Amino acid sequence: MSDSVTVLYFAGLREQFGRGSETVALSADVLTVKDFLTARRQADTTFEAVFSRFPRMRVAVNKVMGDLSTPVHNGDEIAFFPPMTGG
Amino acid sequence: MSDSVTVLYFAGLREQFGRGSETVALSADVLTVKDFLTARRQADTTFEAVFSRFPRMRVAVNKVMGDLSTPVHNGDEIAFFPPMTGG
Amino acid sequence: MSSQENARRIRVVVQPSPFDMGTETARLLTLGPDIGGLGSFLGVVRGGGGLVALELEHYPGMCEQSLTTLAEDALQRFSLVGCTIIHRVGRLVVGEPIVLVLAAAAHRGAALDATRFLIDRLKTGAPFWKAEEFADGRRVWVESRQEDEAIAARW
Amino acid sequence: MSSQENARRIRVVVQPSPFDMGTETARLLTLGPDIGGLGSFLGVVRGGGGLVALELEHYPGMCEQSLTTLAEDALQRFSLVGCTIIHRVGRLVVGEPIVLVLAAAAHRGAALDATRFLIDRLKTGAPFWKAEEFADGRRVWVESRQEDEAIAARW
Numbered sequence: 001m002s003d004s005v006t007v008l009y010f011a012g013l014r015e016q017f018g019r020g021s022e023t024v025a026l027s028a029d030v031l032t033v034k035d036f037l038t039a040r041r042q043a044d045t046t047f048e049a050v051f052s053r054f055p056r057m058r059v060a061v062n063k064v065m066g067d068l069s070t071p072v073h074n075g076d077e078i079a080f081f082p083p084m085t086g087g
Numbered sequence: 088m089s090d091s092v093t094v095l096y097f098a099g100l101r102e103q104f105g106r107g108s109e110t111v112a113l114s115a116d117v118l119t120v121k122d123f124l125t126a127r128r129q130a131d132t133t134f135e136a137v138f139s140r141f142p143r144m145r146v147a148v149n150k151v152m153g154d155l156s157t158p159v160h161n162g163d164e165i166a167f168f169p170p171m172t173g174g
Numbered sequence: 175m176s177s178q179e180n181a182r183r184i185r186v187v188v189q190p191s192p193f194d195m196g197t198e199t200a201r202l203l204t205l206g207p208d209i210g211g212l213g214s215f216l217g218v219v220r221g222g223g224g225l226v227a228l229e230l231e232h233y234p235g236m237c238e239q240s241l242t243t244l245a246e247d248a249l250q251r252f253s254l255v256g257c258t259i260i261h262r263v264g265r266l267v268v269g270e271p272i273v274l275v276l277a278a279a280a281h282r283g284a285a286l287d288a289t290r291f292l293i294d295r296l297k298t299g300a301p302f303w304k305a306e307e308f309a310d311g312r313r314v315w316v317e318s319r320q321e322d323e324a325i326a327a328r329w
Numbered sequence: 330m331s332s333q334e335n336a337r338r339i340r341v342v343v344q345p346s347p348f349d350m351g352t353e354t355a356r357l358l359t360l361g362p363d364i365g366g367l368g369s370f371l372g373v374v375r376g377g378g379g380l381v382a383l384e385l386e387h388y389p390g391m392c393e394q395s396l397t398t399l400a401e402d403a404l405q406r407f408s409l410v411g412c413t414i415i416h417r418v419g420r421l422v423v424g425e426p427i428v429l430v431l432a433a434a435a436h437r438g439a440a441l442d443a444t445r446f447l448i449d450r451l452k453t454g455a456p457f458w459k460a461e462e463f464a465d466g467r468r469v470w471v472e473s474r475q476e477d478e479a480i481a482a483r484w
Contacts, residue, residue, distance in 0.1 A: 086457030173302030196351030207376025221362025
């Protein structure tokens with residue numbers, strides 16, 4: 001079985017993608033969130049289109065806030081969302 | 088009927104005086120709280136003894152905080168008490 | 175604001191009996207849809223050092239008057255939608271609530287600032303006095319803390 | 330403090346249903362006689378501009394985790410006796426409570442500081458998102474306020 005990650009989208013991002021989660025294959029050269037985003041942009045043009053609308057997008061890996069340099073591994077849960085607005 | 092004021096004592100002052108209130112005659116030369124205190128000290132030595140134990144004593148005239156210069160009139164309610172400790 | 179309008183927005187109570195935070199909060203929220211945040215402070219008789227209870231003495235009439243003036247001041251200073259001050263008197267044992275202040279405003283900053291203002295000012299600005307009652311029978315009047323007077327004066 | 334001890338002192342809840350302030354306050358007070366003051370902030374759906382309701386979305390699991398970390402941080406930073414964070418999710422109409430934070434400490438300063446810390450940090454530090462629903466049918470995601478991010482960063 002090949003490597004994969006679960007990707008989650010919340011709020012405006014979820015609505016733009018039209019889905020809240022998906023499973024995405026992870027190629028061997030994807031080591032960080034930055035690599036993951038680059039690969040996704042190349043594989044899926046809607047990804048680029050949606051993400052360009054969320055310049056302040058945040059990322060969490062396995063439910064912990066991360067950034068472009070956060071490592072990505074097989075089985076991880078990667079969540080993308082706009083800045084949080086609780087309270 | 089001669090002029091008088093109601094005098095109230097609270098907390099430690101009340102306990103030291105052994106009473107919470109009294110009616111005191113007001114002579115014509117008493118115009119302020121300062122005058123009132125001077126007259127009381129002269130008339131009653133226990134007054135001086137008790138007051139010396141409360142160097143930070145506060146005064147209210149007719150339920151409004153005052154000071155030594157606050158005017159005193161017939162029928163007023165003059166309250167003496169230690170610094171307040173609410174909450 | 176008219177004093178009638180103020181009266182609707184301000185609730186001041188001095189009483190020996192307990193109060194209910196849920197009820198008091200709900201009451202403030204009825205003041206309308208402009209409320210975005212409600213701050214509160216609940217003061218409690220803290221144990222330690224053999225303390226058994228506090229005896230709270232007050233100056234009836236002046237007390238309510240001082241607290242109402244304080245509430246009106248807060249209402250104006252922080253543009254509150256409403257505020258509530260409830261202070262208990264009499265003998266209160268360790269763990270019992272003594273005082274509740276609530277401040278409702280459009281935004282959280284004003285609600286929390288007003289809450290702190292109300293309790294800071296109430297500490298040394300309303301005619302209450304506390305005597306501490308200890309397990310060994312001692313009874314001691316609480317001295318006002320210089321620190322509290324300095325805090326109240328900061329506002 | 331052990332994490333078991335923390336667990337007793339911290340209460341974090343994310344739920345669609347309402348909560349009761351009186352019950353939550355009473356629960357915190359059971360933590361013992363070291364409590365002298367309890368601060369709280371209640372966030373409410375504020376009306377105006379045709380707003381009908383907020384729809385609150387959250388990231389299950391991460392949300393509870395973020396709030397627990399926040400509560401632990403507050404517990405240590407302000408030497409709290411205990412604290413509570415309750416956040417509602419789903420559709421909430423104007424006037425309904427959204428969030429409650431409670432902080433219990435020996436003294437009022439710490440209780441009120443912690444209350445403000447908790448709500449300031451919660452605003453931009455826990456995975457919640459709000460969509461506004463208006464009377465004319467519009468539905469708009471709330472943008473995070475730069476001001477809120479600056480306030481959270483101050484701590």
